[in-house]
Amino acid sequence: MRPTWAEVDLGAFDRNVAAIASSLPSGTRVIAMLKANAYGHGAVALARRCTPNHVAMIGVALLEEALELREAGIVLPILVVGPLSESQIRVALDHNVTLGVPGPEELVLVARVARERDVAIHLKLDSGMGRMGVVDTELARVVELLRASPRLRVEALYTHFANASDPRDPFTMEQLARFDTMIATLRQSGVTAPKHHAANSAATLRGITPGDYVRVGISLYGAEALDSSSAPPAVPVPIMRWRTAIMRLKDLPAGAPIGYGSTFHTARPSRIATLPVGYADGYDRRFSNRGEVLVRGRRAPVVGRVSMDLVTIDVTDVPEATAGDEVVLLGRQGAHEIRAEELASKLDTISYEVFCSIGARVPRLYVDP
Numbered sequence: 593m594r595p596t597w598a599e600v601d602l603g604a605f606d607r608n609v610a611a612i613a614s615s616l617p618s619g620t621r622v623i624a625m626l627k628a629n630a631y632g633h634g635a636v637a638l639a640r641r642c643t644p645n646h647v648a649m650i651g652v653a654l655l656e657e658a659l660e661l662r663e664a665g666i667v668l669p670i671l672v673v674g675p676l677s678e679s680q681i682r683v684a685l686d687h688n689v690t691l692g693v694p695g696p697e698e699l700v701l702v703a704r705v706a707r708e709r710d711v712a713i714h715l716k717l718d719s720g721m722g723r724m725g726v727v728d729t730e731l732a733r734v735v736e737l738l739r740a741s742p743r744l745r746v747e748a749l750y751t752h753f754a755n756a757s758d759p760r761d762p763f764t765m766e767q768l769a770r771f772d773t774m775i776a777t778l779r780q781s782g783v784t785a786p787k788h789h790a791a792n793s794a795a796t797l798r799g800i801t802p803g804d805y806v807r808v809g810i811s812l813y814g815a816e817a818l819d820s821s822s823a824p825p826a827v828p829v830p831i832m833r834w835r836t837a838i839m840r841l842k843d844l845p846a847g848a849p850i851g852y853g854s855t856f857h858t859a860r861p862s863r864i865a866t867l868p869v870g871y872a873d874g875y876d877r878r879f880s881n882r883g884e885v886l887v888r889g890r891r892a893p894v895v896g897r898v899s900m901d902l903v904t905i906d907v908t909d910v911p912e913a914t915a916g917d918e919v920v921l922l923g924r925q926g927a928h929e930i931r932a933e934e935l936a937s938k939l940d941t942i943s944y945e946v947f948c949s950i951g952a953r954v955p956r957l958y959v960d961p
């Protein structure tokens with residue numbers, strides 16, 4: 593096997609889940625968001641670690657993601673938050689997958705299915721995201737649909753925050769107020785739901801956890817959910833280590849060009865190591881001449897362009913480096929760590945995208961130390 597893989601620490605995942613679950617007010621439970629293959633960490637493996645003592649439900653975006661988990665034998669309740677077609681709704685119900693109905697159009701389809709069978713849904717309200725969810729002006733139509741569908745039961749009402757990662761932004765509290773108003777409007781029309789949920793990781797970390805569930809994603813994987821934290825929190829901790837190894841080393845004189853476009857020339861006699869990883873694995877091409885990796889517990893710069901399958905680094909200042917040495921692209925090695933937030937800031941993106949970009953060509957290996 594190629595020495596490039598991502599290690600996922602299942603014990604650390606368990607501890608993150610437990611830490612988040614035990615930080616919640618009593619009665620508030622975790623919906624573990626494992627969409628997008630658990631943000632690249634591997635949904636099936638992590639779903640197997642989700643036990644009902646800490647996790648009430650698993651959340652995914654696509655029906656396909658829910659079915660993958662059911663096929664793997666996962667029995668926890670699963671919520672699909674993305675939109676579904678009528679035939680997908682039937683398949684979801686056949687697999688005991690809960691619909692997170694994102695708007696009136698889908699509610700029409702669900703109501704059609706509910707003529708033949710009992711259906712319980714989570715209904716999404718748009719309190720200011722402007723994306724999915726029922727808006728104010730659609731509430732009357734929703735009430736009408738629900739009244740005409742005696743076998744359709746709203747088990748939960750939920751909403752999603754736009755700016756919870758910024759503690760100074762008052763919009764989160766405004767959204768919460770709008771959510772409450774929409775719930776009250778529905779109640780006045782006779783539509784009630786036993787459960788509510790709103791918080792993502794950022795809101796949860798801030799203690800804004802209204803209702804019965806929090807829907808946490810990024811915190812499970814140990815990345816920072818808040819924009820403005822100066823220091824990374826002690827808990828949760830990152831659970832992924834993306835590593836490769838030095839494939840070959842060469843000594844080049846000063847002035848030697850490296851890689852496509854010859855964008856780097858050695859400034860001194862240099863030792864250059866080649867790594868069997870590239871942008872086809874999700875190691876972003878924008879790390880060309882900008883990235884850093886860990887070798888023998890020290891940082892070494894990426895030199896030259898990242899190619900599809902290869903990366904070159906300068907290990908002149910790590911003289912003991914040899915072929916076969918482990919190289920860490922993301923995660924800890926010795927006393928040093930490259931966090932997803934660091935890679936994200938170099939790419940002008942967020943840790944979520946860094947995780948989701950690690951390609952299918954990179955095997956995920958699960959460790960449980």
Ligand SMILES: *Cc1c(COP(=O)(O)O)cnc(C)c1O
Pocket residue numbers: 625627673752791792793794807808809810811817
């Ligand atoms: C992905 C997702 C979440 C989780 O967000 P994090 O910021 O990763 O905690 C919560 N709710 C919905 C609807 C989502 O799609």
